[in-house]
Amino acid sequence: MKVTNMKKIVTLLLAVVMMFSLAACSSKSSLPSSETKTPTIGAMPSDPANSPDKSATDTGTNNGSRILVAYFSATGHTAQIAEYAADILGADLYEIKAKQPYSEADLAYYTDGRCDKEQADPGVRPEIDGKVGNMEQYDTVLIGHPIWYGQAPRIISTFLESYNFANKTLVTFCTSGSSGLGSSASNLYGLVPSSVKWLESRRFAIGSSKDEVAAWLTDIGLEEDPEVNEMKIQITTGGKTMTATLSNNASAAAFYKLLNNGPVTVEMRDYGGFEKVGPLGTSIVRTDGSITAKPGDIILYQGDQVTIYYGTNTWDFTLLGRIDGASEESMRSFLGDGDPTVTFKIPE
């Protein structure tokens, strides 16, 4: 190749790279604030007294999910997508941190700096600080990363080679300034046992919304299926809390989604000597049918009101779920005589 052509190509590459830098910088300030309720599994403390298993299970950050969202993010864009995904799936969240963190200088493109060197050599394995101590708990692992020169950062290779992923389901997702997914996902397939089931990866533009993440998770069949996974919620009033299991219908799924955005508090009033009822503050899809509601039943009435039963009543409405282990006596004592303020939430 002629030197002049070479120069042209280098200049072009630099221009593209500057575009990425600008996109990365300008969108950083507009990153949505972290709204996830999903706890992060902390990196393993380097203190040898803390075994890996202990750190992952004893920190109180493991919510018992079978799905893990692991991500590496140098400037926060991928972190946001990972938080959305973990929140939607009720999954555990783990940040892959480099033992030697990436400085601004390391991240600078085409400076022959650290990133340039690492990405130029597919054999490089940057060390990870910490470990998922309970990887055997997960049957599905989502792995998020930025695109660096069209590929996953080499630390993702380190991550994939650090665990036995045999027979697990894996899927990658990434953020980039403008590049597509390219070969970034398929180039990782050879790093894990062939028994791994790979789902279809997705590249997200910087600042993609939670809805876009949810749509992708549904597309690849990962969004929790109410038929398989029980939807548990907590109901609190007067300082007392009970748990409930939601029904397997579209209304219950919509109610659960609503609670995914945060707790919902309903000002209820006593009605008919058998229920407490109040406005949900929004409408959700109805799947009404004739039901005889009994103590502990959570009912959607006319699509925008929620009731909790302590007695019985037959009407056309939707069963959202049932308070676990409820009896008339326990419901009367839980709800009290008056007009209770009741908060519904998804357990932490």
Ligand SMILES: Cc1cc2nc3c(=O)[nH]c(=O)nc-3n(C[C@H](O)[C@H](O)[C@H](O)COP(=O)(O)O)c2cc1C
């Ligand atoms: C070393 C390096 C190389 C990059 N290479 C590309 C690239 O090839 N294509 C692209 O569209 N963006 C590229 N970018 C931009 C990042 O992919 C983008 O800003 C990404 O959202 C960063 O994710 P993070 O904030 O989670 O680290 C690169 C960024 C860095 C630091």
